[in-house]
Structures are given as C-alpha cells and as structure tokens.
Amino acid sequence: MDASTIAALKHNPGQTITLYPSKVKWTLMLLFFSAAIGVGVVMIRQGEPIGWLMVLFFGLGIAASLLQFTGRGNYLQLEPDSFTIGTTWRKTAIAWRDVEEFRTVKIRRSRFVGYLLRGEAASRLARANRVMAGVDGMLPDNFGIAVDELRAIFEQRRHDAAAARMRER
Numbered sequence: 001m002d003a004s005t006i007a008a009l010k011h012n013p014g015q016t017i018t019l020y021p022s023k024v025k026w027t028l029m030l031l032f033f034s035a036a037i038g039v040g041v042v043m044i045r046q047g048e049p050i051g052w053l054m055v056l057f058f059g060l061g062i063a064a065s066l067l068q069f070t071g072r073g074n075y076l077q078l079e080p081d082s083f084t085i086g087t088t089w090r091k092t093a094i095a096w097r098d099v100e101e102f103r104t105v106k107i108r109r110s111r112f113v114g115y116l117l118r119g120e121a122a123s124r125l126a127r128a129n130r131v132m133a134g135v136d137g138m139l140p141d142n143f144g145i146a147v148d149e150l151r152a153i154f155e156q157r158r159h160d161a162a163a164a165r166m167r168e169r
Contacts, residue, residue, distance in 0.1 A: 006145065009078065009153045013160035019076045019143035026068040033061035064088070074140045081161055083154070087140055094137075096161035102154040104147055105135055111147040113154060114138040 009017060036058040043051030067088050068074065075086040084093045098118055105114035114135030117126055126136035142150055 006149070006153075009145075010156060013157055013164070014080050016077065016079045019078075019145075021068055021074050021141045022144045023069070026065050030062060030065040033058045033065060037062070076139060076141070076143055078157060080164065083157070085137075085139060092137075096158045097165065099158055102151050102158065103135055104151050105133060105138055107133070112138045112142065113147060113151045115154075 005017070005019075008015060037055050040051040040054030040058065043054065045051075074088070075084075077084040077086065081097075082093050082095045084091055094115070094117070100116040100118050103114045103116070105112045114133065115137055116130070117136045130136050139150070145153070
C-alpha cells in the first residue's frame with residue numbers, strides 16, 4: 001500500500017476509498033496451488049488415489065485466487081458513515097456508529113483487525129463469534145496495510161464519524 005493511500009485513509013474521513021487484497025500475495029498463492037496440483041497429477045500417474053483429492057482441493061484454491069484478479073474477490077470500502085466488507089459471495093455494510101471498538105485479533109500465526117458491535121447491531125452469529133474469537137467479526141484481509149496501522153485507521157474513522165454526527169445535531 002502506498003503512502004498517499006494510507007494518508008488518505010487517515011486524514012480524509014469524508015472520502016470513499018476501496019481497498020483490494022495484494023495482487024502479489026494472490027499471485028504467490030496461485031503459484032503454490034499450481035505446484036500442488038502438479039504434485040497431485042504425478043501422484044495420480046503413480047496410481048495413488050490421494051492425488052485426486054489434491055487436484056480437487058488445490059483446484060478450488062486456484063479458482064479462489066483467480067477470483068481475486070477479476071475483482072469479484074474480497075474488497076473493503078470505507079465511506080464517511082460506514083464500511084463495507086465484500087467477499088466473493090456477499091457484502092456486509094456496517095455503520096461506524098454500530099461499532100463499539102476495533103481490536104487486533106491473533107489466530108494462530110496470523111493477525112487480523114476485528115470489531116465489536118454495539119448491543120442491538122450484534123446478530124446471533126456475531127455473539128457466537130465473540131465467544132469463540134473475542135470479536136463479533138473480522139476483516140477478511142489486511143489489504144497491504146500493517147494490522148496495527150489498519151486498526152488505528154478504522155478507530156480514527158469511527159471517531160471521525162461520531163464527531164461528524166455530533167456537529168450535525
């Protein structure tokens with residue numbers, strides 16, 4: 001992520017910005033999945049049936065990788081009054097006012113930005129997520145921004161939206 005985009009995220013809360021996952025990351029994933037399929041094909045030729053499972057599983061990985069390049073994959077849109085998490089199959093818009101807090105969440109060796117929703121905004125699924133992961137939801141990617149910096153940007157956007165609501169009253 002370039003410095004001008006990060007500056008815009010931090011200092012222009014009235015601007016709508018859409019972020020996409022790193023193309024480099026998904027290119028590397030595509031190469032990994034392709035190599036794994038190659039291993040699966042070799043296994044099939046040697047008469048090992050598990051090779052078929054490898055080809056099927058990593059073939060799905062290739063499909064997911066290709067979706068990232070077509071624009072139908074993950075995205076994150078930040079707007080003055082909400083943010084939208086877009087995935088291949090659905091999109092979810094969340095108003096800044098419905099978010100209680102953004103947190104850094106660690107799952108195994110990976111870190112993500114998670115969020116807690118205010119009482120009424122939290123669905124049953126979100127409450128179940130809170131019990132298991134400590135947050136109601138998470139961003140699906142870090143979009144090329146360091147996790148702590150992305151969390152700070154989201155907190156700043158949340159505070160800016162609250163301040164704008166107070167000025168409107």
